Amino acid sequence: MSKRKFGLALSMVLAAGTILGACGTDKAKDKEGSTGGTKEDTFSIAMVTDTGGVDDKSFNQSAWKGIQDYGKENNLEKGDGGFDYLQSKEDAEYMPNLNKLVQRDFDLILGVGFLLKESIDEIASQRPDNKFALVDEVSDMPNVASLMFKEQEGAFLAGVAAARMSKSGKIGFVGGMDIPVIERFEAGFLAGVAAVKPELKVDVQYTGDFGKAELGKAAANRMYSSGVDIIFHAAGGTGNGVFAEAKERKKADPNAYVWVIGVDSDQYDEGQVGDDNITLTSMLKRVDIAVKNTADLAAKGDFPGGEVTTFGLADNGIALADSHGAIPQEVLDEVDEFTKKIADGEIEVPEFRAKKK
Secondary structure (H helix, E strand, O other), rough: HHHHHHHHHHHHHHHHHHHHHHHHHHHHHEEEOOOOOOOOOOOOOEOOOOOOOOOOOHHHHHHHHHHHHHHHHHOOEEEOOEEEEOOOOOHHHHHHHHHHHHHHOOEEEEEEOOOHHHHHHHHHHHHOOOEEEEOOOOOOOOOEEEEEEEEEHHHHHHHHHHHHHHOOOOEEEEOOOOOOOHHHHHHHHHHHHHHHHHOOOEEEEOOOOOHHHHHHHHHHHHHHHOOOOOEEEEEEHHHHHHHHHHHHHHHHHHOOOOOOEEEEEEOOHHHOOOEEOOOOEEEEOHHHHHHHHEEEEEEEEOOOOOOOOEHHHHHOEEOOOOOOOOHHHHHHHHHHHOOOOHHHHOOOOOOOOOOOO
């Protein structure tokens, strides 16, 4: 080979090395986070909502709060490599939304609500190296953490408060879909009422949906018109209609004795009517705590895949919200007594409604 040809070949090799080196530098920069660390230094998390939507003022909103809390604590930003959510308008969107988050390379992906179980199981089987979590249902997949709650314990306390505060002797329960998780709400609520005033009548109605406020409003209208003065709802976005009906009645007649007990999140703001408020209290289901705890464990390498973690009164996963003065202290003291007995295991609250004879 002549010196000229050899020099030309060497120049080409050096040029290629320079290009490859530049590509490597660019890739390294791409992996750097806003804080200067690498992608491996952060743990990203995202969720797929059920059809109730992320702003349902209830279940999905609480899960999203947990993700946001995790993101804030770990200096993450909304979007790829940080935290995010995808909203499902219909059941058919569950699987596509989960796939989108997998493709966006989130480290932990949550399905919020029992309705996502089938989709979570399917994608978990297809992606065994990915981490998933399912709220309100149990998955047998080894790469899925199942997050469950003792809803019946908080509903029991709501039942005690409703029974003590009712003037008409008639109380209502509005459920979304008639499924095990909502049955736990109903069973606990009925048990709480029966524990202090077994003679009270509880009108139980299911709307069959978690995202239709008009159905909740219609159910509440029937109940209030029949003499019910307090309604506990466990219906997600459908429960917004219960609030709407109560607020309309309070606005029309400021002296009307109508109350709503909220669910999952503190729904006090939802009950504001001028200077009045029709939210008696709310049964808090701390989905936010469960989600954040799971993310923290996974980020530390202790992901509880294949395990079921259940949250109740004993570990602050369930509680009653501040009544903002609507409930007198003597009733709150009684609620506290029941809380302690349930947390200590002295009272075991039923998960299932009593079978009709």
